[in-house]
Amino acid sequence: MIEIKDIHKSFGGNHVLNGITAAFEPGKISLIIGGSGSGKSTLLKCIVGLHEPDNGKVLYDGQDFSRLNFEQRIPIRQHIGMLFQNSALFDSMTVEENIIFPLEMFTDMSKSEKLDRANYCLERVNLKESNKLFPAELSGGMKKRVGIARAISMNPKYLFCDEPNSGLDPQTSILIDELIQDLTEEFKCTTMVVTHDMNSVMGIGEHILFLHKGEKWWEGSNKEIAHTNVKELNEFVFASSFMKAAKDKL
Amino acid sequence: MFFTNFGKYLLLLKSVFRKPEKWKIYWKEIFHEMNSIGVGSLILVGIISTFIGAVMTMQIAFQLVSDLIPNSIIGQINRDSSILELSPTISALVLAGKVGSSISSQIGSMRVTEQIDALEIMGINAPGYLILPKILAGITMVPMLVILSIGLALIGGLVGGALSGAVTPADYVTGITGTFNGYTLWVAMVKAIIFGFIITSVSSYQGFYVQGGALEVGQASTKSVVISCISILAADYVITAVML
Structure with a gap:
């Protein structure tokens, strides 16, 4: 379980995060959504330690x-x-x-064990027989899947995804979401996804955190999001006429 | 600004020399970098050194027009200036351009494509993994290139002198083999080691802290060459003043 308590972060005089508190449970996918500049990626970077918060705590299992x-x-x-x-x-x-x-850096696995693990991870993301390709030879969707395979190679307890659907076609995007969902169930990991993708929000958003101007504006699930009266959240999620029409049908 | 950057540079070096996670992987990287820095620069350093040796011989002969000075002195002057100054400094300046810009853009590209973040997330000491092998390769391969450069400059001098008629091979060989002071080689090696450190560490620093995209990576690469060249010349002066 990951808990964040009163996270503040600023760059120069620009306050990007203003006291964000939340808890992310194992075996569950948590989505962090919000407009550009709302602080989503900064929050994720504070949680994984790429940025140091100015104030507040990040607790990994306490x-x-x-x-x-x-x-x-x-x-x-x-x-x-x-x-x-x-x-x-x-x-x-x-x-x-x-x-x-x-695996080479942190385990004492034999060469064949490492190869077996790599093959298992690649099979898990439906990328068999791509072992010898270089990243430059892969499509955007394949790169994402290799990225996921690398992320799961060490049996993670915590899985973080920074905009996993960006630059992907809708079908591949759904495949990536399904993969993240399956892996979260399989590894029982605490999964956090930063996304702009409304299909992901409606599809895998068991727990959603909406950030606005560096603050936690709303928290809930994809089932609750359609019925919320929070103006900023409605403007963000139902910005397109398609989503507006979908909401009206609900 | 200078002190902020210098402080950041020292802090980066502190991280670079942290105990490696697994030496086995680091050794692999060190040999890879040695090949890239050393073997990859052989032809360039070789060509430059040979021509400089040849040109130096002709210029020394042109300036020493006196019946009182034996022709063998041409070889001696060429030998000492190649060992003490030309081979270490010119090789280092050339390597700052070739190797330094490559290191800076390589690490800079890794920074802007989040590959360095990926290393840090995994718990790997990114400065150590990326920079330490380059520094170790630099301080071992630059001295070797300088030794090669000295040898080729002397051969270049022999060939250039003979072809132009500035000095006979016999006089030249007498010059380069007579009254040799071994200490000059020590000075050259100290210079080469320090220049190797400057080239690899300054370029790595410039690449490691790039922010932005392709444009900034290019700017960092240019900056790394300029700063490395100035640092090499400043270090050259200090080492010469201290050791000679």
Whole structure:
């Protein structure tokens, strides 16, 4: 379980996060949504330790991550898997090497065990026989799937996805959402997804956090979102005429 | 501004020299970088050194027009200036352009495509994994390139002198083999090690803290070459003043 308590973050004089508190449960997908500049990605980066919060706590199963030094964070980081917006695959490595890399760094697995694990992860994301390809040879959707395969290679307890659907066609986007859902159930991990994608919100949003101007504006589920009266949330979720029509039918 | 950057540079170096997670993986990277920095620069350094040696011989011969000075002195001057100054400094300046810009843009691209963030999320010491192998490769391969450069500059001098008729091969060989002070080689090696460190660490620093996109990566690459070149020349002066 991940808890964040009163997270504040500013860059120069610009306050990006103003006292955000929330809890994210294991085995559940939590979506962080909000307009551009609302602080979603900054919040995610504060949670995973890429940014240090100015104030507040980030608790991983009760352990205050924000107070730990680099060495003390390593055991927690080994349980973190993250899918980046642009996949962030290592260019100089093949697909297989990308997945094996964290295993080589932190485990004493034999070569064949590592290969088996890489093959399992690739099979899990429906990318068999792509082992020897380089990231430059992959399509956007394939890169995302390899990113997910790398993220799950260490059996993560916490899975973070930064805009997993950006730049993908609707069908691939749905496949990625389904994959994230399946993996969350399989690994019983605490999954957090930063997204703009309304299909994801309606499809996998068991727990949704809506940020507006660096504050938590609304929290609930995809079932509740259609019936909310929060003006900013309605403007954000039902911005398109298609979504407005869909809401009217509900 | 200078002190802020210098402080950040020192803090980065502190992270670079943190204990590696797994030496086995680091060794692999070190050998890869040694190949990239050393073997990849062999031809460039070789060509430049040979021509500089040849040109230096002809210029020294042109300036030493006196019956009182033996021709063998041409070889001796070429040898000492190649060892003490030309080979270490010019090789380092050339490598700052070739290797430095490559390191800076490589690390900078990794920064803007979030690959460095990915390393940090995994719990890997990103400065150590990315920069330490480059620095170790730099301080081992630059001295080797400088030794090669010295050798080729001397051969270039022999060939250039003979082809132009500035000095006979016999006089030249007498010059380069006579009254040799081994200490000059030590000075050259100290320079080469320090220049190797400057090239790799300054370029890595510039790349590591890039913010933005392709434009900023290019700017960081240019900046790394400029700062490395100035630092090399400043270090050259200090080492020469201290050691000679």
